[in-house]
Amino acid sequence: MDTLRTEPVDSRRASHRHADVIVVGAGIFEAAIAISLARQNRSVLLLERSLKEPDRIVGELLQPGGVQALDKLGLGDCLDGIDSIPVRGYEVYYHGKAVTIAYPPDKTSRCTSATNTFEGRSFHHGRFVRKLRESAAREPNITLVETAVIGLITVENADQVLGVKSLTAGKPDYFFAPLSIVADGYKSKFRVAASRRPESRSKFWALELQNAVLPSPGYGHVLLGDFSPVLLYQIGTRETRALVNVPEGLEEAKSANGGVMNYIKLRVLPNLPASIQPAFAASLEKGRLRCMPNSFLPAAPNRTPGLIVAGDALNMRHPLTGGGMTVALNDVVLLSELLEPSRTPDFENVAQVLQQLTDFHWQRKRHTFVINVLAQALYSLFAADDYYLAVLRKGCFGYFKRGGICVDGPAGLLSGITKQPLDLVYHFFAVALFSIWSLFLSRPIWKLPISLVDSVGVLLRACRVLFPYVAHELAG
Numbered sequence: 001m002d003t004l005r006t007e008p009v010d011s012r013r014a015s016h017r018h019a020d021v022i023v024v025g026a027g028i029f030e031a032a033i034a035i036s037l038a039r040q041n042r043s044v045l046l047l048e049r050s051l052k053e054p055d056r057i058v059g060e061l062l063q064p065g066g067v068q069a070l071d072k073l074g075l076g077d078c079l080d081g082i083d084s085i086p087v088r089g090y091e092v093y094y095h096g097k098a099v100t101i102a103y104p105p106d107k108t109s110r111c112t113s114a115t116n117t118f119e120g121r122s123f124h125h126g127r128f129v130r131k132l133r134e135s136a137a138r139e140p141n142i143t144l145v146e147t148a149v150i151g152l153i154t155v156e157n158a159d160q161v162l163g164v165k166s167l168t169a170g171k172p173d174y175f176f177a178p179l180s181i182v183a184d185g186y187k188s189k190f191r192v193a194a195s196r197r198p199e200s201r202s203k204f205w206a207l208e209l210q211n212a213v214l215p216s217p218g219y220g221h222v223l224l225g226d227f228s229p230v231l232l233y234q235i236g237t238r239e240t241r242a243l244v245n246v247p248e249g250l251e252e253a254k255s256a257n258g259g260v261m262n263y264i265k266l267r268v269l270p271n272l273p274a275s276i277q278p279a280f281a282a283s284l285e286k287g288r289l290r291c292m293p294n295s296f297l298p299a300a301p302n303r304t305p306g307l308i309v310a311g312d313a314l315n316m317r318h319p320l321t322g323g324g325m326t327v328a329l330n331d332v333v334l335l336s337e338l339l340e341p342s343r344t345p346d347f348e349n350v351a352q353v354l355q356q357l358t359d360f361h362w363q364r365k366r367h368t369f370v371i372n373v374l375a376q377a378l379y380s381l382f383a384a385d386d387y388y389l390a391v392l393r394k395g396c397f398g399y400f401k402r403g404g405i406c407v408d409g410p411a412g413l414l415s416g417i418t419k420q421p422l423d424l425v426y427h428f429f430a431v432a433l434f435s436i437w438s439l440f441l442s443r444p445i446w447k448l449p450i451s452l453v454d455s456v457g458v459l460l461r462a463c464r465v466l467f468p469y470v471a472h473e474l475a476g
Contacts, residue, residue: 013143017175019043020347022164024149024182024190026051028059029311029328031132033181036073036336038141045175046136047166049148053126057206057243057290058319060125060235061087061220064103064118065367065416066326069333078135082127085234087120089411091216093223093273094397100216101400104412118415120322122220122233122241147173152180152190152307160350161306178347183311183328186295191313192304198316200293202228202383204243205260207289212240212279220322222382224393227267229320229382232276242280244268245294245320247383261289294318296376298472299368302357305350310335315368318379323371326416330367335360365473369421370413373469377428380465388461391454395435406430421473425466432462 013019019042023034026048034046062070062079070076089102106118137144147168152161153176163176182190186198214221214232221232228250231243244264246253253263265284272280299315302308311328338344338356347353384390399406409427412418436455443451 013043013045017045017163017173019045019143019175019177020179021045022047022175022177022180024164024180025049025184025311026133026136026144027054027129027183027185027311028132028325029183029332030181031129031136032070032073032075032329032332033310033335034142035075035132035136035139036332037339038136038139039074040336040339040341042141042341044139044142045177046142046144047147047149047164047175048133048144049146051133051144051146053130056125057241057292058125058204059128059325060241061120061122061233061322061325062128062329063120063322063326063414063416064106065371065419066329067118067120068417069326069329072333073329073336075132075135078128078131079121079123082123082131083236084121084123084128085236086218087122087220087233088117088218089220090414091219091221092397092400093221093225094394095225096271097397098215099397099400099407100219101407101411101414103415104408104417118417120415122235124235124239145175147175149182149184159304161304179306179308179353181308181310183309183313185312186293186297186316188309188313190307190309192300192309196298196300198293198295198297200248200295202245202247202294202318202379203291204231204294204319205246205264205289205291206244207242207280207283208235209240209242209276209279209283211238213275214240215273215275221273222320223272224382224397225271227271229379230268230272231320240279242283243319245379245383246291247385260291261287264289294320294379298372298475299361299364301361303354305354308335308357315372317372317375319375320379320382321371321375321414323375323416327368327371330416331364334364334367338363367416367419369473370419370424371416372473373421373466374413374424376469377466381431386461388454388458389465391439391458392432392435392462392465395438396431398438399431399434402434421470425470428466429462432459 022045023030024047026046034044038044092099103118136142147166149164149166151165153163161180166173223230228245235241253260295316297316338360344356381393381396384393436458440451
């Protein structure tokens with residue numbers, strides 16, 4: 001080993017498959033963390049199954065909080081030259097009526113000159129990943145290898161990870177480092193047995209629309225009504241992504257009733273804004289529906305020596321609010337700070353690295369709490385599958401229509417800019433109380449006893465929605 005250390009680091013990576021850190025995968029989290037560590041003068045092996053440009057239906061909207069994190073990492077230019085679209089907020093439709101939720105004011109460099117608000121970006125996922133990989137390939141401390149990782153190399157009779165084994169051009173290959181970082185997605189095979197299992201209550205079925213006319217260009221569109229939520233947002237100058245949420249077991253989408261295609265055609269399409277319907281119908285006729293599960297996975301601490309599980313393999317939330325990449329990039333910012341050489345000089349110091357990972361588990365809650373809880377809670381309201389949730393959904397829309405703090409507060413939470421959990425709790429229960437007040441106003445006085453009973457039901461339902469997800473975030 002001493003002889004190996006005296007060789008140039010690029011030679012060690014190429015000839016001996018040895019580095020300071022191995023990063024498995026070259027997606028958004030993986031490429032960003034590899035670049036961050038390489039710029040700290042760490043030797044990095046970046047391993048990816050396929051270097052072809054990915055083609056995915058999620059990871060296409062980066063909230064302003066994610067844009068901020070990308071800028072902190074010095075990777076803001078990866079949003080340029082990929083036909084990305086500036087996003088200024090959301091347009092929420094409820095039974096055809098709309099309310100605008102604009103991102104909060106911004107005094108930083110990455111803002112729109114006309115509105116002076118924070119700005120998100122939407123884009124083709126693969127193009128963004130390609131730019132990140134190109135940035136990684138330019139780093140002298142990174143060796144990028146196209147290889148399929150199939151397992152971990154561990155100490156005999158112990159769980160300490162020494163590296164990974166893979167197949168390179170179909171032949172067995174081995175890579176070694178004192179620290180391995182894996183982020184192999186929601187189907188992760190490296191997630192430790194003690195981790196919680198992902199839960200999925202619905203799927204997103206996706207279409208790519210050509211030359212669609214959005215009612216409010218520059219805004220993500222959330223459509224609510226007598227159907228499961230639909231998202232619309234541009235991913236290019238001519239392309240718009242449509243995501244139709246279909247809950248598991250939805251009667252109208254069962255094969256006996258014509259399947260998902262029939263549900264979308266008969267239930268969703270007629271309720272879309274008129275300007276969208278032609279492009280949506282044309283894409284539907286092509287029949288290229290793609291889907292992926294909408295998963296929920298609370299984070300578990302990394303306790304395996306020599307291994308960090310990250311990205312969607314560590315933590316997932318419903319993609320309704322588009323917070324996944326924002327969490328991932330903020331994770332990169334925090335993790336790279338904790339692993340910085342002045343704080344963690346040697347990755348072979350297992351005890352010190354594990355302590356930093358414990359700190360990572362707790363400190364990341366500063367940026368994950370609001371995004372994770374909001375995504376799950378808002379999905380429960382927007383997908384409203386019982387009476388009390390329907391009351392809360394209607395009240396939520398009415399709350400947004402009041403404007404002022406009733407919009408600015410939620411906008412800050414949605415954007416990933418506001419990270420205070422108490423702000424989330426405040427606005428959630430403000431929505432619940434507003435929903436109850438609206439319920440009383442909508443009924444004659446002689447129904448007061450019924451309204452009192454229903455108001456208790458609404459409040460209890462709101463607690464049942466929010467507090468379990470709060471508990472997940474607070475749990476170790």
